[in-house]
Amino acid sequence: MAKAKPGAKGAGGAPAAGGSGSGVPKGATAPADSFRSPVGCTGAQRGETEFAAWCAEEKVRFPSSRLDVLPDTGRALVASRNIKMGEAVVEVPDDAVLMADNCEIHTILEEYGMTKPADEEILEVQGLIIAVMYEKNLGSKSRWGPYLDLLPDDMTHMPLYWTRADFRELRGTAAYDKMLGRVQHPADAPTQVPMLWAEVIAPFIEEHPDLGLPGGERGYELYRWATCAVASYSFILGDDKYQAMVPVWDLLNHITGKVNVRLFHCPKRHVLQMIATRDIASGEELVNNYGELSNSELLRGYGFVEASNAHNHAQIPVSFVISAARDLLAEEAGGAGASRPAKRQRASASDGAAGNGAIEGAEEEGEEEDPVQRLVKERRRLAQRLGLFPQHHVFKVFAGRPPPAALTALIFTLLASPQQAADLAIQGRRASVAAARSVEASATGGRLKRSGKARRAARSEEEEEADDEAVAEAASKAAVEAASKVALAAAAAALGDGAAGRAAAVRMCRVYDALAERMLRRYGTSLQDDQALLPSYASLPPRRRAALLARLPEKEALAALRAALSGRPMAEQAAVLRASLASGPAAPGGKGAVASSKGAGAGAGEGKGGKGGEAEEKGKGKASGGKAGKGGKGKAGVADVAQAQGQDPFSFGFSL
């Protein structure tokens, strides 16, 4: 077994800051294509022999690979012979996975609403965490003992274990925001650990002394460890999204762009499989794909970073976009602060670049509320109905790519004139109703065609319900897409030639500039500070190195956004806005937008972005098989739709 060489790979030879590269300095000692994450690389662990025996007993098979410890990624699964594309490299019987629903205390967890279907997703995750704690605490008496023993004892690479000072190195990053739940909501389960321990886990342990789970500090430590294990080793299986620990599947590392397996469920044989997506030479690492994740996301969820990661991006919260637009509107309205009580004040409709009369009308209905504030509220609702709010309410901005279409369309919608807004509302609603009806009609037509009476009678109520759900979901998605396309088209039309088009571009670019500037100010250090740190990268403590590689690419993406949309000839900036809109369709959307033709235009509150959007987003990056498994209950209809939409029924770790 090859041994890791600790410290031998301080830095790789990835491109220096300024491009879409990692920011790891050039000229380091390691070969150009080699990089070892400063945190996260797992080492060897006792118990491999016992684990091998356990696998044999449980019929968990990985006949063409072996565990090894590699210099770049730490412990890994490595091909022990040449593997042909299409070969199953790992097989795990369904019942060898560990879930809240099949652990020894599943009936108790069920009483607490911590098994499927749980009232809240977070409780489902807590169910698995308690299951892991319980089984781990049973030691060799647990059916999963040898498996759990192979998980790393040391999880201190996960930011949940970082000191406050180390964690502050991440200030301003998506990892920091998400972990604290400050700008991005909800907070991660891992960072809610103290609260969840106090309110959910400790009372559970106290109420069940017979389970033998430790309380106090020991219990808390076990809980923290199990939380990290579930965060970085669990999978979400099937349409029903069972959160599960899948032995051996979880021994594969993630390397962006190097994935060579896909996940598959064989319902006939009841096994979860990993299938080679290409020929893999003996000695090569088997590589999974945890999703299209930036360094910030990898660090937050899995406790490691990459040197060169094409998925690096910055995350701009919708709330910041709204503030930036509100500031511009307030300024155009004559310096009215966003929270100042209303005075009658008008922006001139003929004021060219200074405004388009957006707040006209908004001020006429009420004297008390700040007209800008009220206008922004209305536009926010409109944008939401148009499906312009992204998954988790954050826009992803990549260096070297135009900003997301939905972001540009959102800015346009927030700044729109009263007439433009009214048109958007009407056209958006019409388009979404038509799109939803068309999906529903074709689903009904399809069912009529394929369902002879006998066949229909053979279908269970559950299958019918699943079909209905799938159609409703597809209709909702089509409705959202149609509405957001309307917004994209309207924004593109507003950017047309002539003075009005230029004025619109100037205003949108001003919002972009303010937004990027504000985002950049949120980090503890500037882009230049980080660039100046690069030459001493190798001498920094590991967590500081990891934090640098998480935040620098974010800053680069924001700086690139600013450079593209300010200080250049307006024609060039307008071209970037157009390219952004052309890169649509707008939003991953979500259930918060337009529901279906029945409820179209209802506006439906604060959409968190549908799960479908998330799955789709993750699925794109994965080598998902054409016929993915359903991981349990048969909901054929849902699976069909999921596949048609490119979703992947497997995802990794906590939902991001």
Ligand SMILES: C[S@@+](CC[C@H](N)C(=O)[O-])C[C@H]1O[C@@H](n2cnc3c(N)ncnc32)[C@H](O)[C@@H]1O
């Ligand atoms: C699902 S486990 C993969 C197996 C793990 N290496 C082990 O031996 O237990 C995920 C963990 O592996 C490590 N990991 C995965 N990919 C990595 C990479 N490219 N570089 C460094 N560590 C990685 C991180 O510690 C992460 O939390």
